Amino acid sequence: METTKLYRPVGLKEMELIAELDYNAFPPRLEWQPIFYPVTNQQYAEQIAFEWNTVDEFSGFIGIVTAFEVNSDFLKKYEIQNVGDKNHNELWIPSEDLNEFNFNIVDGIQIVNVYFTDRSLVSENKGLKDKLDSFRK
Numbered sequence: 234m235e236t237t238k239l240y241r242p243v244g245l246k247e248m249e250l251i252a253e254l255d256y257n258a259f260p261p262r263l264e265w266q267p268i269f270y271p272v273t274n275q276q277y278a279e280q281i282a283f284e285w286n287t288v289d290e291f292s293g294f295i296g297i298v299t300a301f302e303v304n305s306d307f308l309k310k311y312e313i314q315n316v317g318d319k320n321h322n323e324l325w326i327p328s329e330d331l332n333e334f335n336f337n338i339v340d341g342i343q344i345v346n347v348y349f350t351d352r353s354l355v356s357e358n359k360g361l362k363d364k365l366d367s368f369r370k
Contacts, residue, residue, distance in 0.1 A: 236302035236339050239271040239324070240278035242285070243299060244292020245354050248344075251299070252361040256342045258335035262328035269331050273313060273322040275300065275345065283348045293354035297365070298346040307337040344368070 241259070243251070250260035262269055272278045275298065282296025311324045326334050347368035356362045 234339070235305040237305045237308055238300060238302055239273060240275050240345070241271045241299045241301075241342075242278045242282035243297050244286045244289060245295050245297070245356060246291065246293060248297045248299075248365075249356055249358055249361060251342055252356075252358050257338065259331060259342070262331060267328055269326040269328060269334065270314075270323045271301075271303075271326070273324070274320055277320050277322065279346055279348075282346070287348050287350045287353075294350045294352040295354065295365075296348035297344060299342050300345045301342045302339040303334070304337040304339060307333070 247260065251258070254260065259269065272281070278298045278300075279296075282298050286292040286296035287294055308324065311326060313322050314325050315322050344364055347365050349369060356365060
């Protein structure tokens with residue numbers, strides 16, 4: 234099976250929900266979130282995590298970059314959307330397709346980078362806290 238590597242910048246609360254799902258799935262979208270948008274490159278994911286998540290109280294003032302492989306055949310029905318600069322590419326997965334998207338994740342969700350601020354909240358999940366702390370410089 235061929236896979237495609239995707240990335241998703243998240244805040245602390247979403248990362249805690251991912252941890253509760255054993256790093257194998259993304260949590261359901263909130264009512265006001267009609268799409269799930271993974272991005273196609275780590276540089277763009279890091280830009281979002283650093284510029285948006287670290288200044289957002291809802292994100293816990295922390296930007297976490299996740300990476301994961303998805304079955305490429307499943308992704309063929311979604312067009313890559315460019316939303317700005319040449320590397321600002323993402324997929325728009327309707328929230329009602331998220332369960333099927335999660336089913337097509339191969340080998341789980343990994344944390345690949347974390348951006349902290351002086352206001353970053355700390356997870357109460359010991360395992361997740363340890364993973365995040367391993368990225369402190």
